[in-house]
Each structure stands twice: as C-alpha cells, then as structure tokens.
Amino acid sequence: MAIQIPRGTQDILPGEVEKWQLIEETAKVICRKYQYKEIRTPIFEHTELFQRGVGDTTDIVQKEMYTFDDRGGRNLTLRPEGTASVVRSFAENKMYGYANQPVKLYYLGPMFRYERPQAGRFRQFVQFGIEALGSNDPAIDAEVISIAMEMYQELGLKKLRLVVNSLGDTESRIAHRESLINHFSPRIEEFCEDCQKRLVKNPLRILDCKKDSNHELMKNAPSVLDYLNDESKKYFDKVKQHLDGMGIDYVIDPTLVRGLDYYNHTAFEIMSEAEGFGAITTLCGGGRYNGLVENMGGPNTPGIGFALSIERLLSALTAEGIDITKTEEIDCYIIALGDESRDYSVTLLQELRRAGYSAERDYMDRKMKAQFKAAERLGAKYTVIIGENELETGTVVVKRLEDGEQRELSLDHFIEKFNSLNR
Incomplete structure (x- = not known):
C-alpha cells in the first residue's frame, strides 16, 4: 500500500509554489517599507507558552494543539500561532532594551492545529504576521491595520471588509465583563458546555461562540462600546481618525472580540466578501495586547499585531478570479x-x-x-x-x-x- 500525505496537509507543487513565493516576497517588500524586521522562532515550544499566550479557555489550547512529551519528559507543542513565540522571544532576548522603539517584527512560517480540514483550512498552515511592541500610540494601531490591508490590495483583492472595535482599557473591560455575566447567567444552561465554563472565567469568549451564535441573548448582549471610559473612547477615536486620514474604509462592529484578558483597545478583522468564498469569511485578525509581554516574564510592554493565513489568502484570490501565476522563462x-x-x-x-x-x-x-x-x-x-x-x-x-x-x-x-x- 502506498504511503499517502497526512490528512489536513498538502504538497505544494511546482506551478503552484510560485504563487506562494510571490505572496511571500510581497509581504517582505511591504515589511521593508514599514521597517518591520523578520524574526524566526522554533516550530515547537514548551506547552505552557501557549497556555499562557493563547489562553487555556480557548478552543486552540483545549482542543486543537499538537502536544507531546519528548524523550526527556518535557511537554512540548507544535506552535498553533505566532504571537506567543514572538513575545516570548522579545522578553527572553530583552528586546525591550533596544535603542529603536517600538520593536517592529514580522514572521512567516508553518503553524499546526488539529481541526476539521476544509477549503482553505488545514492542520498544517502557513501564517504571516507582524507584531509592534513598545508603543501606546494609536497611530501604530492604524499602521498595523494599514499593512494588513496593503498586503491584500497589493495582490489585487478588492472585495474586502475591514471591521474594527474597541475593547477598552482594563477598567472598561471589567465593567463590561460584569454586565456580560449578569446578562448570560439566568439562562446559561441553554448554552453549550464551553460557554457555561467561560461564564465566570472569561465571559467575553461567549460572544465568539459559533454553536450559540443565533441564540437571542447573543443578539442583545451588552456592547463593549457602551462601557468605554473617556480615555478608551479618546483612544478609539484617534485610531479611527488615523484610518480616515489614511483613506482606509472600515465598519465598526461592537460584537468583534478578542477573548483573552490581556487584549485591550483596538481589535480588527478583515473579511472577504467575494461570492463563493465560503461560510467562514475572515482572512485576518489582529488586536492590541498590553499585558502579554508581562505575562511572559518581561516588563509591562504594550503591543499590537495581526496574523493571516496564506491558504485563505489564496482561496480569496481564487474567489475573485485573480491569477497571480508568474510565468518562469529561461534565457x-x-x-x-x-x-x-x-x-x-x-x-x-x-x-x-x-x-x-x-x-x-x-x-x-x-x-x-x-x-x-x-x-x-x-x-x-x-x-x-x-x-x-x-x-x-x-x-x-x-x-x-x-x-x-x-x-x-x-x-x-x-x-x-x-x-x-x-x-
């Protein structure tokens, strides 16, 4: 019997790999323009890194990670995303002491999640992402968003939808958290088991649940925008002002969340509105995380970033009928x-x-x-x-x-x- 490729993976053959190379080069050119430097981190890390960095209440940590013990008894995990590794490296290598701040980094490489394979979604997939660490300026939020938009537009995508939201500062989030607990508690038994576990520990994650997305309590759940204090409102207004100045179109979606405690202020996603793209329209997600470096053992350092899947980018190009195949000629x-x-x-x-x-x-x-x-x-x-x-x-x-x-x-x-x- 012939040995076949594992489920959820793919061979990228000559003729197709050139598309990947063009996308990768486009990303690198854009990053050079914005002064983001490449960082390369290990493909596997200590499992605790992702439990801390991604969150032990997330589906990624609870259900999707490839985790194993090595011969020395160390518990390791193939990286399911890039931010945790980059922030770990930032703290471990004391990049917060660099003369040039903020520290602007980008990564490009394979990630691993055990989830049901479908169009544009694999168990081994390639992620491109950037992280800007060290600045609380709303302008860096707008810059990060503009890089993601430029990446897609440079490759020819037009049917894009940028959605932004604010999660507010710690004070705003605590007030919103209490309102969510009060809102969902009386009928929490009607929700899935995961949501019931999240109610007290991380109620914001309930808003991100796919199983119960049509429940009536989801539709009238308290909006985080109603709980923003004056400082948070000013911050969000500045981000929107900068996006307007850059000529970047966006819509505000108060239901867009980032479920971990250290996420605050800006959150955003970019969706494809191309016909036939599929039920899952998200191409890219990002946000500000002002407590993550500290959570990894470094000093209190603000940060913001995003990550996008190359496979989903290719699916979006196909949905819009865009062929980026580059003809390779010889002399x-x-x-x-x-x-x-x-x-x-x-x-x-x-x-x-x-x-x-x-x-x-x-x-x-x-x-x-x-x-x-x-x-x-x-x-x-x-x-x-x-x-x-x-x-x-x-x-x-x-x-x-x-x-x-x-x-x-x-x-x-x-x-x-x-x-x-x-x-």
Missing part, C-alpha cells in the same frame, strides 16, 4: 546534436549560468525537434544549436524564439557576444 536552451556536442554543451551551459543567465539543455537524448519543443515549453528566449559542424567551425546558431531571428556567434568569447544580444 537560453542549448540544443546539442551528437555525442561531442552534448559533452561540449555541459561546459557552455555552465558558462551561461555563471554569467547570470537562466539556461538549460536536454538530458533525455531527444531528437532536434523534441528539443525545440522542450525549449518552447520552458519559455526560452533563445536557443543555441550545437552540432558537429558547429564544433568544427567554432560557431553556433543562436535563434530568438519570439520572432525566429537567427545569428551565428563564435564560440570564442561566446558569453561576451551573447551579452550583446540582450542589451
């Missing part, structure tokens, strides 16, 4: 006829590559016609034809495939002469 294909010519073509091929050209030759001992077809399939700009006569005369025929124009070039200083064709 030269060497067509060799005869044993001596094939031997010589190995040397000439290497000279072309060392000169910076993308070049290829036949390795299948095909006839001349088949070699020309191979050159066309590869999108070669030129072919170089070498046979016994060419070796004797020291000249080769160079053919430009676009229009069929042919030239004879001397094999003596061939690279210099070939360079002249490409000026």
Whole structure:
C-alpha cells in the first residue's frame, strides 16, 4: 500500500509554489517599507507558552494543539500561532532594551492545529504576521491595520471588509465583563458546555461562540462600546481618525472580540466578501495586547499585531478570479546534436549560468525537434544549436524564439557576444 500525505496537509507543487513565493516576497517588500524586521522562532515550544499566550479557555489550547512529551519528559507543542513565540522571544532576548522603539517584527512560517480540514483550512498552515511592541500610540494601531490591508490590495483583492472595535482599557473591560455575566447567567444552561465554563472565567469568549451564535441573548448582549471610559473612547477615536486620514474604509462592529484578558483597545478583522468564498469569511485578525509581554516574564510592554493565513489568502484570490501565476522563462536552451556536442554543451551551459543567465539543455537524448519543443515549453528566449559542424567551425546558431531571428556567434568569447544580444 502506498504511503499517502497526512490528512489536513498538502504538497505544494511546482506551478503552484510560485504563487506562494510571490505572496511571500510581497509581504517582505511591504515589511521593508514599514521597517518591520523578520524574526524566526522554533516550530515547537514548551506547552505552557501557549497556555499562557493563547489562553487555556480557548478552543486552540483545549482542543486543537499538537502536544507531546519528548524523550526527556518535557511537554512540548507544535506552535498553533505566532504571537506567543514572538513575545516570548522579545522578553527572553530583552528586546525591550533596544535603542529603536517600538520593536517592529514580522514572521512567516508553518503553524499546526488539529481541526476539521476544509477549503482553505488545514492542520498544517502557513501564517504571516507582524507584531509592534513598545508603543501606546494609536497611530501604530492604524499602521498595523494599514499593512494588513496593503498586503491584500497589493495582490489585487478588492472585495474586502475591514471591521474594527474597541475593547477598552482594563477598567472598561471589567465593567463590561460584569454586565456580560449578569446578562448570560439566568439562562446559561441553554448554552453549550464551553460557554457555561467561560461564564465566570472569561465571559467575553461567549460572544465568539459559533454553536450559540443565533441564540437571542447573543443578539442583545451588552456592547463593549457602551462601557468605554473617556480615555478608551479618546483612544478609539484617534485610531479611527488615523484610518480616515489614511483613506482606509472600515465598519465598526461592537460584537468583534478578542477573548483573552490581556487584549485591550483596538481589535480588527478583515473579511472577504467575494461570492463563493465560503461560510467562514475572515482572512485576518489582529488586536492590541498590553499585558502579554508581562505575562511572559518581561516588563509591562504594550503591543499590537495581526496574523493571516496564506491558504485563505489564496482561496480569496481564487474567489475573485485573480491569477497571480508568474510565468518562469529561461534565457537560453542549448540544443546539442551528437555525442561531442552534448559533452561540449555541459561546459557552455555552465558558462551561461555563471554569467547570470537562466539556461538549460536536454538530458533525455531527444531528437532536434523534441528539443525545440522542450525549449518552447520552458519559455526560452533563445536557443543555441550545437552540432558537429558547429564544433568544427567554432560557431553556433543562436535563434530568438519570439520572432525566429537567427545569428551565428563564435564560440570564442561566446558569453561576451551573447551579452550583446540582450542589451
């Protein structure tokens, strides 16, 4: 029986991987513009990191993590998201002491969650995210949101919906928390088991429940915006002012939450409104977390960030009919006829590559016609034809495939002469 790929994973093959490379390069170019530097953290961490950083009341920690004991008895987990690892590294490596503040970081790599595979959702998936640590300025909130929007728009997505909300400061959240407990308590037995557990420990998470989303108490639950104190209102107004100044359209959704205690102030999501994209429309989520660094053992440091799935981005591109396939062409294909010519073509091929050209030759001992077809399939700009006569005369025929124009070039200083064709 043949061994097959594990459920919830995928092979990204040539022809498709180029799309990933384009997305990754787009992300890196945008990050360079905004002065975000790449950070690379381990693929597995101590399980406690995610229990603290993601929250032990979340579905991710309770149901979805790939957790195991290593041979030394240490309890480890394949990372289910990127923020916890970045914040751990920030605290452990004392990046809060860097001269340049805030510290702006981005990451790009595989994450792992045991959940039901579906379109655009895998058990191993790739996440791109950024974190800005060290500033309480509402302008950095707007900057983070603008990076996420620019990422999608740069790749051609148009049917986007940015949703923003404020969770307020600690005082505002405590007041809202009490109102939620009072609201849900009388009928909490009508909700799922998870919601019943969250009522006292983390009632904000009830608002994020998918099972009970249509319950009538969800529709008239207390809005966090009604509990914002003056300072929180001013902060949110500033974020909205900056987004307006940047020309970024958004809608306010008071039901948008971030369920962990250290999240505060700005929360946002970007959705796809493309027809046929699917029931789960969220592409990206982010928010401010002003207590997470402290929770990881560092000093009290404000932070904000977002994360997006590359797989869901690709699904959104497909839904909008956007093809980002990049045609990979080569500069030269060497067509060799005869044993001596094939031997010589190995040397000439290497000279072309060392000169910076993308070049290829036949390795299948095909006839001349088949070699020309191979050159066309590869999108070669030129072919170089070498046979016994060419070796004797020291000249080769160079053919430009676009229009069929042919030239004879001397094999003596061939690279210099070939360079002249490409000026």
